[in-house]
Amino acid sequence: MGMRREAVQRGRVPPTQPSGLALPGQFSLANGDPAAGLNSHPYLSSYISLLLRAEPYPTSRYGQCVQPTNVMGIDNICELAARLLFSAVEWARNIPFFPDLQVTDQVALLRLVWSELFVLNASQCSMPLHVAPLLAAAGLHASPMAADRVVAFMDHIRIFQEQVEKLKALHVDSAEYSCLKAIVLFTTDACGLSDVPHIESLQEKSQCALEEYCRSQYPNQPTRFGKLLLRLPSLRTVSSQVIEQLFFVRLVGKTPIETLIRDMLLSGSSFSWPYMATM
Numbered sequence: 069m070g071m072r073r074e075a076v077q078r079g080r081v082p083p084t085q086p087s088g089l090a091l092p093g094q095f096s097l098a099n100g101d102p103a104a105g106l107n108s109h110p111y112l113s114s115y116i117s118l119l120l121r122a123e124p125y126p127t128s129r130y131g132q133c134v135q136p137t138n139v140m141g142i143d144n145i146c147e148l149a150a151r152l153l154f155s156a157v158e159w160a161r162n163i164p165f166f167p168d169l170q171v172t173d174q175v176a177l178l179r180l181v182w183s184e185l186f187v188l189n190a191s192q193c194s195m196p197l198h199v200a201p202l203l204a205a206a207g208l209h210a211s212p213m214a215a216d217r218v219v220a221f222m223d224h225i226r227i228f229q230e231q232v233e234k235l236k237a238l239h240v241d242s243a244e245y246s247c248l249k250a251i252v253l254f255t256t257d258a259c260g261l262s263d264v265p266h267i268e269s270l271q272e273k274s275q276c277a278l279e280e281y282c283r284s285q286y287p288n289q290p291t292r293f294g295k296l297l298l299r300l301p302s303l304r305t306v307s308s309q310v311i312e313q314l315f316f317v318r319l320v321g322k323t324p325i326e327t328l329i330r331d332m333l334l335s336g337s338s339f340s341w342p343y344m345a346t347m
Contacts, residue, residue, distance in 0.1 A: 112277040115164060119246035122162035124155050142318070148195065149186075149315035153325075156185035157332040160253055165270050173267070174333055176258040179326045183308035184252045184300075187228070191235035192245045197228070224310040231306055235299055243285075244296060247278035252300060 160166050160178060167174075178185075190197075208218065240248070254271035256264050275297070282293040312325045320328060 112280050115273065115277050116243050116246060116281060118164050119250055120242060122159045123246075124158040124162075125151070145196070146315055146318050148193075150319060152186055152189040152193070152195070153182065153316075153328075154332060156182060156189055156249070157329060158336070159249070160185075161333065161336060163250065163253075166253065169267070170262050171334075173258075173261050173263065175330050176260055177253055177255065177267075178329050178333060180258040181252050181255060182325065182329055183306060183311050184303040185249055186311055187231055187303050187306050188235070188245060188249055188252070191232045191240070192242070194236065195232065197225075197232060221310070224307050225314070228306050228310065228314075231299075231302060234302075238292075238295060238299070240296065241285075243281055244278060247274055247281065248296060248300065250274035251278065251297075252303070 157178060160174070166177075169177075189195075208221065251271055251274045254267050254274060256268050256271070261267060278296065279293045282289070282296070286292045308325070316325060316328075
């Protein structure tokens with residue numbers, strides 16, 4: 069049995085729910101623009117709207133998450149992970165300002181923050197995080213392993229679960245998720261950036277958009293903006309190597325995830341996952 073590589077490509081994700089419905093944390097433009105409340109800040113409202121419209125799966129975004137109580141199989145959870153990663157890159161390709169950056173800067177930014185975007189997407193779609201399928205996906209049961217390594221790996225899984233659950237506890241809406249992802253993406257921490265001041269200004273723009281949105285949409289939660297921002301630094305506590313081992317080894321083998329991200333970015337929606345037979 070093999071992974072269905074075409075399932076993560078734009079337009080090929082099978083619809084699993086009526087088009088008029090949206091998953092928790094998801095947006096549906098047919099039901100109105102979440103940013104429309106920023107009437108006194110039309111520029112910021114327009115910016116958030118464009119961030120939302122850049123999502124590649126607007127109506128049935130992550131099919132397997134419709135019933136999170138179901139225990140997902142190994143192939144399904146790896147396929148979902150592939151969708152999450154592809155969604156992050158495809159979203160970045162279509163948001164304002166990012167496509168205008170130097171290609172080398174685009175690659176550098178995504179290579180640095182892909183795991184943080186992955187965690188945000190995992191939280192947004194309420195990704196099932198049962199330990200057993202994760203361990204099975206990582207192949208830990210397939211061969212003997214030293215007890216200390218198993219313990220360390222379980223700790224990393226727990227950190228990943230905690231970050232997702234803390235985001236879910238804040239009931240982050242789709243507009244907020246889009247702003248958080250933009251803040252994460254436009255970071256000046258990446259090495260070799262050609263225009264650091266410009267990228268910094270884009271991050272500030274995204275922060276301003278989120279702040280005004282929170283102020284407008286959640287006037288009774290004056291600390292909401294701060295709470296959301298405080299979640300971002302801890303995203304880096306989730307090991308990108310562990311995410312790679314958990315979800316992508318079965319799909320791409322030893323191909324570095326950074327290579328996949330570069331290929332996704334350059335080829336766009338025509339990207340095809342390397343075929344890897346499941347073990």
